[in-house]
Amino acid sequence: MPVIEVMDLRKSYAGRPAVDGVSFAVEEGEIFGVLGPNGAGKTTTVECVEGLRVPDSGVVRVTGLDPVADHARVARVLGAQLQESELQAKLTVREALELYAAFYPKPLDWGPLAERLGLTAKLTTRFGKLSGGQKQRLFIALALIGDPRIVVLDELTTGLDPRARRDTWELIEDVRTRGVTVLLVTHFMEEAQRLCDRIAVIDKGRVAALDTPAGLIRRSAGSTVISFTPSAPLDEAELNALPALASVEHRDGRITLAGTDETVNAVITLLARHRVTARQLRVSDATLDDAFLDLTGDATKEAAV
Numbered sequence: 679m680p681v682i683e684v685m686d687l688r689k690s691y692a693g694r695p696a697v698d699g700v701s702f703a704v705e706e707g708e709i710f711g712v713l714g715p716n717g718a719g720k721t722t723t724v725e726c727v728e729g730l731r732v733p734d735s736g737v738v739r740v741t742g743l744d745p746v747a748d749h750a751r752v753a754r755v756l757g758a759q760l761q762e763s764e765l766q767a768k769l770t771v772r773e774a775l776e777l778y779a780a781f782y783p784k785p786l787d788w789g790p791l792a793e794r795l796g797l798t799a800k801l802t803t804r805f806g807k808l809s810g811g812q813k814q815r816l817f818i819a820l821a822l823i824g825d826p827r828i829v830v831l832d833e834l835t836t837g838l839d840p841r842a843r844r845d846t847w848e849l850i851e852d853v854r855t856r857g858v859t860v861l862l863v864t865h866f867m868e869e870a871q872r873l874c875d876r877i878a879v880i881d882k883g884r885v886a887a888l889d890t891p892a893g894l895i896r897r898s899a900g901s902t903v904i905s906f907t908p909s910a911p912l913d914e915a916e917l918n919a920l921p922a923l924a925s926v927e928h929r930d931g932r933i934t935l936a937g938t939d940e941t942v943n944a945v946i947t948l949l950a951r952h953r954v955t956a957r958q959l960r961v962s963d964a965t966l967d968d969a970f971l972d973l974t975g976d977a978t979k980e981a982a983v
């Protein structure tokens with residue numbers, strides 16, 4: 679049985695749909711990503727899973743329980759990252775960890791958790807004096823302290839420097855190794871690609887695609903990218919006629935084509951036919967970034983970056 683089930687979830691604000699028929703199921707032990715442009719309905723969706731918002735219609739189940747009607751029981755199995763305003767400025771890091779540990783029947787030992795999140799040197803620092811990244815790390819610790827079966831992390835590494843981000847990814851991988859299910863809302867493609875087993879791409883309140891990161895990349899139009907600097911100009915019409923071509927870009931004499939393996943073979947044949955040499959030829963797989971822009975359409979491109 680899935681540990682989280684969302685079926686035809688709908689939620690409007692002042693008559694405007696923010697979530698418009700979202701369905702997905704998260705299996706035990708999975709890292710499930712929710713990805714989408716700003717305002718797509720991601721936070722509303724996960725807050726319905728946490729029982730913090732009441733859906734207009736649809737069904738949400740967490741370990742078979744209704745997060746609104748069975749809020750107390752759901753809170754025992756689900757750890758959620760807090761919003762900044764929820765902690766007192768005068769509370770020290772140690773006090774916050776001890777306080778939250780006391781809420782749960784079998785909390786984790788907060789010492790190693792604080793160590794893993796680089797908070798040991800900050801135990802006596804008051805919350806109000808922490809940097810944005812340190813606060814973020816404390817919220818992650820507090821989400822995990824109750825040793826939950828499921829953890830919901832919204833914008834996990836926003837505000838963290840690259841080092842802290844990588845340490846946090848390792849921590850999340852450790853958490854999953856212990857069998858914890860992770861529901862992760864993120865804007866970072868690299869994070870989603872590295873951590874998530876499956877991703878629901880949400881766009882305009884609906885699920886635009888649901889697949890593994892590799893599956894999302896494969897289904898986007900230009901899943902292979904070839905770039906090179908030709909030794910002589912190539913005919914634009916011939917380039918545009920290449921099979922399975924998704925896009926052509928020219929920059930500083932360099933040509934970048936997105937397509938499939940078929941496009942790559944055809945361009946190599948084209949180059950040979952015209953006796954044109956391709957300097958600095960590179961062939962690479964498209965990234966999740968490319969797939970995301972493709973799946974969420976042109977209108978949302980600007981909001982996504």
Ligand SMILES: Nc1ncnc2c1ncn2[C@@H]1O[C@H](COP(=O)(O)OP(=O)(O)OP(=O)(O)O)[C@@H](O)[C@H]1O
Binds near residue numbers: 722
């Ligand atoms: N409490 C609220 N009252 C009115 N409108 C809201 C409320 N919360 C969210 N919205 C609107 O609902 C839509 C979806 O918001 P939501 O926060 O769920 O999106 P999101 O995908 O999490 O966005 P972001 O990536 O920017 O955090 C947005 O248009 C937002 O303005």
